[in-house]
Structures are given as structure tokens and as C-alpha cells.
Amino acid sequence: MIATVLSAYGIRFEDSHVEPLASGLINKTWKITLARQQYILQRINDHVFRRPYELADNLKMLDAYLKKHSPGYLFVAPITNANNAEVCYIENEGYYRLLPFVEGSHTINVVSSPDQAYEAALQFGKFTRLLSGFDSRKLHLTIPDFHNLTLRYQQFEEALKMGNVERIKQSAHLVAKVKKHVHILTSFEKIRKSSAVKQRVTHHDTKISNVLFDDHDRGLCVIDLDTVMPGYFISDVGDMMRTYLSPANEEEKDFSKIAVRDDFFRAIVQGYLSNMGDELTPEERDLILYAGLFLIYMQAIRFLADYFNNDVYYGTSYPEQNFVRAGNQIRLLNALEDQREAFQEIIAAELSKKTYLNLGKV
Ligand code: GN1
Ligand code: MG
Numbered sequence: 001m002i003a004t005v006l007s008a009y010g011i012r013f014e015d016s017h018v019e020p021l022a023s024g025l026i027n028k029t030w031k032i033t034l035a036r037q038q039y040i041l042q043r044i045n046d047h048v049f050r051r052p053y054e055l056a057d058n059l060k061m062l063d064a065y066l067k068k069h070s071p072g073y074l075f076v077a078p079i080t081n082a083n084n085a086e087v088c089y090i091e092n093e094g095y096y097r098l099l100p101f102v103e104g105s106h107t108i109n110v111v112s113s114p115d116q117a118y119e120a121a122l123q124f125g126k127f128t129r130l131l132s133g134f135d136s137r138k139l140h141l142t143i144p145d146f147h148n149l150t151l152r153y154q155q156f157e158e159a160l161k162m163g164n165v166e167r168i169k170q171s172a173h174l175v176a177k178v179k180k181h182v183h184i185l186t187s188f189e190k191i192r193k194s195s196a197v198k199q200r201v202t203h204h205d206t207k208i209s210n211v212l213f214d215d216h217d218r219g220l221c222v223i224d225l226d227t228v229m230p231g232y233f234i235s236d237v238g239d240m241m242r243t244y245l246s247p248a249n250e251e252e253k254d255f256s257k258i259a260v261r262d263d264f265f266r267a268i269v270q271g272y273l274s275n276m277g278d279e280l281t282p283e284e285r286d287l288i289l290y291a292g293l294f295l296i297y298m299q300a301i302r303f304l305a306d307y308f309n310n311d312v313y314y315g316t317s318y319p320e321q322n323f324v325r326a327g328n329q330i331r332l333l334n335a336l337e338d339q340r341e342a343f344q345e346i347i348a349a350e351l352s353k354k355t356y357l358n359l360g361k362v
Helices: 001-008 050-070 115-129 149-162 167-168 172-180 184-194 234-242 263-277 288-308 321-338 341-355
Strands: 017-021 027-031 038-044 089-090 094-100 199-201 211-213 221-223 229-231
Touching: 001 038, 001 089, 001 094, 001 234, 017 149, 115 172, 115 221, 115 234, 115 263, 149 184, 149 288, 167 172, 167 229, 172 321, 199 234, 211 229, 211 263, 229 234, 234 263, 234 288, 234 321, 263 341, 288 341, 321 341
Parallel strands: none
Antiparallel strands: 017 027, 027 038, 038 094, 089 094, 199 229, 211 221
């Protein structure tokens, strides 16, 4: 299969070393090494991304805008194949694309220092800031309602009614916790009605492996742009909190290892504000801590609903995996809530010490 895809790009499979890269739960990725060049090959999951050509279209629009307004910015765009297309469709197989591998770059899978969290937050903030003049409504909605908590909650309630009865019974304690936190949904509904919380070009998947780092561990750019859509900044800041704050990730079964680290929290806030401080409205600045609660809550709901639906969405390698992930995320939510006051102080300190706090401008 890979041979057929590569040939569409004029690459001989016999000349390539193909190495699978373990990364996300959704797309499949390989690194292709030739004598002089390296590429990233991806198979697009078209159950999740229903219209793969729209992914390519979004990237083209963003690339053109950035080339014009921020020519120095490193934007990793898909390579066109022999048919001059960015997507390669192979009958009965699916959709593939090829990307250049950025020489001298590397990715990391686990955030091990606040510096890395800072660099990543800076890069995600920079991406949104550089695109602040781009009309985000032009982007195709590659996954409509992706971070719409209202809809996610409805899907959860639906799963609770229609899903696997045994699994629902087993999860009663988690369901109770989800319901107890419904105020997070209420706040989201207010946000949706507020014009002071803006729709921006939002990445929607800000885990650390979606940042390219250079040899000195400085951030270069962000990658994995399939979920770039109009959205709220809480999605990006929230997913950084969800994935950088705890030393244990969403797969951890021993929940006593889940904790939130204040130095990593500060680093996320500092890094993001370094680029977005001037962009955020006062109402948005008030939502920085909420971002974490929102995203963690939504992820808990998504994992739990998928568990009730017999794991139709997230890849699993053992039967209770989505149950573990949901419980893990609820625990993380509680850990963040426990630090609420201390973290609000960190946010206030960061907001007050920066020169970007130019209230005349917002
Ligand atoms: C999925 O495939 P990956 O790991 O980049 C999901 C995210 C979740 C994440 C949880 C398109 O992302 O929203 O946060 O799993 N992406 C999609 O691990 O659903
Ligand atoms: Mg992803």
C-alpha cells in the first residue's frame, strides 16, 4: 500500500526506509527516509475527517495568508503529488498525504520541563496571533461542533440512554461526577452568547507532540493542523493544561500519580500570553483557568460516552481503556479545581506584570 502512495509522489518504495510513528489516536503516521530526504506520510482517518479534501483546502488558505503576512513563519504544508493534489486517494484503502520532514526538528511525547511547556504555549499563541487578521469563518469545519461542549454533553446523555448497560452500571460514580460539574456546561453556554469571547483561528489539539522543537529545545512551529477551525482560545489553552500539567497522562491507571504542577501552569500562562496577551479581551483573560476545567471536563465526557458506545471512536488496546481514561480525566479535573485559588493568583500576577496589558487597546 505504502508503495502505491509513494509512487504517486515519484518516490520508489525500494529506495525508502519506512518507519511507523506512534502518535495520535486518529491518523496513522510514518516517517519515510530516502538517501537525501525525509518525509512524513499520513493516512487520514476519513471516519473522523469526512471530507479530506477540505483539510487540504484549509491548509492552502492558511499557508497563502502566512506567506504573505508572516513570510518567516515555518508552516508545514502537504506536498502535491503527480496529479497536483495534496491528498492521494487510493481505492478501498483511503486517503493519504505526504509532508516534508523539517530537518533538525524533533517532537516530544511527554512534557518534562516548564521550559518545554512555555515554548509550546508560545507557539500555539503565536499561531493564533499571526492568523488574527485571517477571517476564521473562511475555514471549513473539518469536524463540525468539535469542541461544542453543549453537543458533547447531549451525546453523553444519549449514550447514557442507549449505550452498553453493563458499562453504564459500572460507571455510576463517574456519571454522578459528570453531572455534579454541569456548571462547566452552564458557563460554556454563556461564553457562546458573549461577543467578548472571540472566534479565532484555533488549533484544537495542543498536545506537546504537535509542536516541532529545534536542537536547542526551542519551539519552531505547530503541526497536525487538521482540527484548525474557528474556535475559542479556551480550547487551546485548556488542552495544554489537560496534557502538560500532570506528570501522568490520560492513560495512567494509577490515579494517585495524577497531579497538577504549578510551575507548568505558570509556564503555559506565560508562554501563551507572550503572544496572545494583547489579543485577549478582558472577558477572555477571566477565562484562563476556566479553559482547563472546560477542556478536561469535555474530554472526560467524550471518553465516557465512547465507553458506553462500545469504543466506536477512540482506539483502544484493552476493554476498559475508555473507562480508565474517563476516570483519569475526572481525577485531573478535581486536582485542578483544588488548585483554583493558587492558580488564579498565578494568572493575576502574570497579567499584571506584562506590558501587553494595554487596556486602552482592547
Ligand atoms: C484525539 O488523535 P489525537 O490523539 O491527536 C482527539 C482529541 C483528543 C485526543 C485524546 C480528532 O486526538 O480531541 O483530545 O484524541 N482528536 C480528535 O487523546 O477527535
Ligand atoms: Mg491530532
